Amino acid sequence: MGKHSLNREKVIKLLKIALIIFSSAAIITAGLILFFMFHGEEEARILFFLFYEGQTTVMYVLRINFIGAISFVFVALTILSVLYTEQAARIIFIFSASAAIIAVGLICVFLFIQGLPAIWDIGVINFLTGTEWRPTWNPPLFGILPMIVGSLYVTAGAILFGVPVGIFAAVFMAKFCPAPIYKGLKPAINLLAGIPSVVYGYFGMVVLVPFVRENFGGNGNSILTASLLLGMMILPTIITISENAIRAIPNEIYEGAVALGASHENATFRVVLPAAKSGVMASIILGIGRAIGETMAVRMVAGNQAVLRMPHEFLSGTRTLTANIVLELGYAYGGHRAALIATGVVLFVFILLINTLFSLLKNKGG
Numbered sequence: 001m002g003k004h005s006l007n008r009e010k011v012i013k014l015l016k017i018a019l020i021i022f023s024s025a026a027i028i029t030a031g032l033i034l035f036f037m038f039h040g041e042e043e044a045r046i047l048f049f050l051f052y053e054g055q056t057t058v059m060y061v062l063r064i065n066f067i068g069a070i071s072f073v074f075v076a077l078t079i080l081s082v083l084y085t086e087q088a089a090r091i092i093f094i095f096s097a098s099a100a101i102i103a104v105g106l107i108c109v110f111l112f113i114q115g116l117p118a119i120w121d122i123g124v125i126n127f128l129t130g131t132e133w134r135p136t137w138n139p140p141l142f143g144i145l146p147m148i149v150g151s152l153y154v155t156a157g158a159i160l161f162g163v164p165v166g167i168f169a170a171v172f173m174a175k176f177c178p179a180p181i182y183k184g185l186k187p188a189i190n191l192l193a194g195i196p197s198v199v200y201g202y203f204g205m206v207v208l209v210p211f212v213r214e215n216f217g218g219n220g221n222s223i224l225t226a227s228l229l230l231g232m233m234i235l236p237t238i239i240t241i242s243e244n245a246i247r248a249i250p251n252e253i254y255e256g257a258v259a260l261g262a263s264h265e266n267a268t269f270r271v272v273l274p275a276a277k278s279g280v281m282a283s284i285i286l287g288i289g290r291a292i293g294e295t296m297a298v299r300m301v302a303g304n305q306a307v308l309r310m311p312h313e314f315l316s317g318t319r320t321l322t323a324n325i326v327l328e329l330g331y332a333y334g335g336h337r338a339a340l341i342a343t344g345v346v347l348f349v350f351i352l353l354i355n356t357l358f359s360l361l362k363n364k365g366g
Helices: 002-037 041-047 055-083 085-122 124-129 145-176 179-194 197-215 223-233 235-248 251-259 264-275 277-293 296-301 321-328 335-365
Strands: none
Touching (some): 085 124, 124 145, 124 335, 145 223, 145 235, 145 264, 145 277, 145 321, 145 335, 179 235, 197 223, 197 296, 223 235, 223 296, 235 277, 251 264, 321 335
């Protein structure tokens, strides 16, 4: 029995040592990958003592080593969880939480290291307030103000159409919906969340574009069409999270309001819904993130015209930041490619600002 316990302790000790070694290897390899991404072939050859002949081989070896190290870390954690449950579970939780933070950190590093130099070269003012996007001109012009305004237009339109409908639908499903209808409505909402963006885009092309063209004018590929489509796409997010937030409110709060003489409707909208405002606000934030980050569906219905539009031109086409990236990144190189990555930096900052703003509003309201 003592010998078995001793062997077990030795295995745990060896696994811990291996875990430290391979975790360090994964971190070092990730650093080398970042070094290679942001430096030329000559620096990479010097780093690897001229052992490898080309960039492709170096990146392939680095990626294989990184994946192998991370895989062993997970295997070691799994074995530790069997042999030493409590401490291993703590390590797994810490590692999982750190993995999410590291992933966000790597995205930030990649975007800012490659995007900020392009913004400085173009000029912050010229880049953010320029109204001409002409990458093929000599010299090229990289002004993203039309795309910024286009993204704000379609996102605001999606909020205008999607948020009220989503919140009222969530209230209906949580407090008013009969059980037989709920059984069919809930799976339908879940199904909406799983529909690919390209299918939404196809629906917009064959249904919404003709509808807008025949009833409002224009050619149908417009800000209005993109807003309607995005409003539909953010509905599952808003409905699901808001409904869960409303259901999480203790029933005693509702019953207390009814006991004081409030009707079912008044108790729901004036007591329960305000009590669930934190979850409802979270659903709106996620919905805005979905809308401002959507690419394929918007690309298919918005018209993709890099022209600065005024608010009254909602029947004209526009181009969003995401659509601009996906349209041109496939053939871009040099300064053009760097400008597109810088566009991603601006989009990333927008999302951070939106999250920060809503967090401040939520704290102030609380």
